[in-house]
Amino acid sequence: MGKKPTLWTKNFTIITLGTVVSATGGTAMSLALGLVVFDNTGSPFMTGLFEAVSILPTVILPVLLSPYIDSHSRKNMIVWLDGLAAVVALGFAITVSLTGFTFSHYLVYGVLAGAIGSVYGTAYQALYPDLIPAGFMQKGYSISSLIYPTMTVVIVPLAAIVYSTFGIEYLLYAQSFLLAVACGFETFIRVDEKQICQKKKFQFKEYFEELTGGFRYLKNEKGVRSLYAYMAVTNAAGNGTNLMTLSYFQSSPVLTTAMYSLLISAETLGRMLGGILHYFAKIPANRKYKIAETVYITYDMFDGILLFLPFYGMAANRFICGFLGVNSATLREAAIQNYLPPEIRGRVSSLLNVTISAGVMLMQLIAGALGEILPYRAVAVICASLALTCVFLLVRRNRPSIEALFLAPTA
Numbered sequence: 001m002g003k004k005p006t007l008w009t010k011n012f013t014i015i016t017l018g019t020v021v022s023a024t025g026g027t028a029m030s031l032a033l034g035l036v037v038f039d040n041t042g043s044p045f046m047t048g049l050f051e052a053v054s055i056l057p058t059v060i061l062p063v064l065l066s067p068y069i070d071s072h073s074r075k076n077m078i079v080w081l082d083g084l085a086a087v088v089a090l091g092f093a094i095t096v097s098l099t100g101f102t103f104s105h106y107l108v109y110g111v112l113a114g115a116i117g118s119v120y121g122t123a124y125q126a127l128y129p130d131l132i133p134a135g136f137m138q139k140g141y142s143i144s145s146l147i148y149p150t151m152t153v154v155i156v157p158l159a160a161i162v163y164s165t166f167g168i169e170y171l172l173y174a175q176s177f178l179l180a181v182a183c184g185f186e187t188f189i190r191v192d193e194k195q196i197c198q199k200k201k202f203q204f205k206e207y208f209e210e211l212t213g214g215f216r217y218l219k220n221e222k223g224v225r226s227l228y229a230y231m232a233v234t235n236a237a238g239n240g241t242n243l244m245t246l247s248y249f250q251s252s253p254v255l256t257t258a259m260y261s262l263l264i265s266a267e268t269l270g271r272m273l274g275g276i277l278h279y280f281a282k283i284p285a286n287r288k289y290k291i292a293e294t295v296y297i298t299y300d301m302f303d304g305i306l307l308f309l310p311f312y313g314m315a316a317n318r319f320i321c322g323f324l325g326v327n328s329a330t331l332r333e334a335a336i337q338n339y340l341p342p343e344i345r346g347r348v349s350s351l352l353n354v355t356i357s358a359g360v361m362l363m364q365l366i367a368g369a370l371g372e373i374l375p376y377r378a379v380a381v382i383c384a385s386l387a388l389t390c391v392f393l394l395v396r397r398n399r400p401s402i403e404a405l406f407l408a409p410t411a
Contacts, residue, residue, distance in 0.1 A: 005135060007143070038250050043368075057114040078127065082186060092105070093172030243368060270319040270321065
């Protein structure tokens with residue numbers, strides 16, 4: 001009698017452990033860097049500028065490097081990039097310890113970390129489906145969707161305490177150590193990448209053909225294109241709302257950094273519980289589109305009313321959004337990655353990353369500038385209204401094409 005098929009193969013277990021360790025440091029820094037900049041400048045525009053500059057590499061590098069990623073070992077890339085990120089974090093920790101806050105130093109670190117993270121993310125997205133055993137695509141992405149919410153619930157309040165008490169340099173030292181550990185885990189992954197690895201001389205014409213392959217693919221795939229466009233808009237709008245939320249809390253006489261971290265934890269607790277439910281629940285294919293569309297509308301409406309609520313109402317708002325959002329995200333990611341041909345997965349995923357990054361970068365600047373002249377709550381409403389409008393323009397209007405993604409046979 002053969003072994004019973006399982007999701008938890010050696011490769012999947014290793015990539016999950018590595019991601020958990022890496023996410024521990026990443027979630028702490030995602031909270032702390034924005035807080036440091038705002039606390040030292042008092043300006044939502046300067047904070048938005050820092051976020052935008054940090055995102056800039058993700059607008060350029062993934063598309064330029066995607067042909068390389070699609071023809072070389074993704075496993076080796078994520079190992080080396082995690083190691084490089086650990087060295088960069090350590091170097092910045094030492095710099096901060098010696099010089100304190102210097103805006104230009106934070107910009108340089110933001111660019112370096114963003115550049116490494118953008119290439120790592122593209123390689124990781126291309127490799128991850130190959131580490132999920134056949135027949136377990138939805139369950140695999142359910143586990144993936146649980147990692148960052150779980151780490152955020154645990155780490156963000158602790159990171160807020162460490163930052164407020166000791167300073168950001170201690171978080172940077174911890175992040176460097178954790179990235180090195182994640183790098184160690186990932187070296188044990190064993191995956192056959194002979195099919196994608198092409199050892200041949202570089203030719204610009206061939207490289208250009210590969211580079212534009214993702215665009216040609218999306219040109220003929222209306223469903224993927226429309227869903228990617230909406231994801232770019234809603235991520236940009238959501239980041240604008242997040243910037244206004246941070247500014248609102250940090251400038252309030254009654255709201256605190258600890259309360260802001262609890263707000264984030266409430267949303268990620270919802271994501272964690274939603275991911276657990278999604279892991280065990282079997283959702284019929286013919287209901288997946290409707291669930292996704294309903295979640296998009298609800299999430300964007302809740303973003304619009306967030307800052308008008310009392311604190312406990314805000315926490316409930318974020319919990320509900322987290323619970324609903326992780327389910328639609330898991331459905332979407334599993335459907336798209338299952339639908340994409342493996343040989344072009346890196347190039348198409350890189351286009352999504354670039355589109356999202358460009359939108360987020362632009363919105364950080366716009367929202368930051370608006371936050372200098374308008375109430376933070378008004379800017380949050382503007383961001384949410386933009387995202388809600390695009391649900392109808394990009395998603396509902398293209399329902400047949402998008403629904404076909406959810407109805408495709410799963411791996």
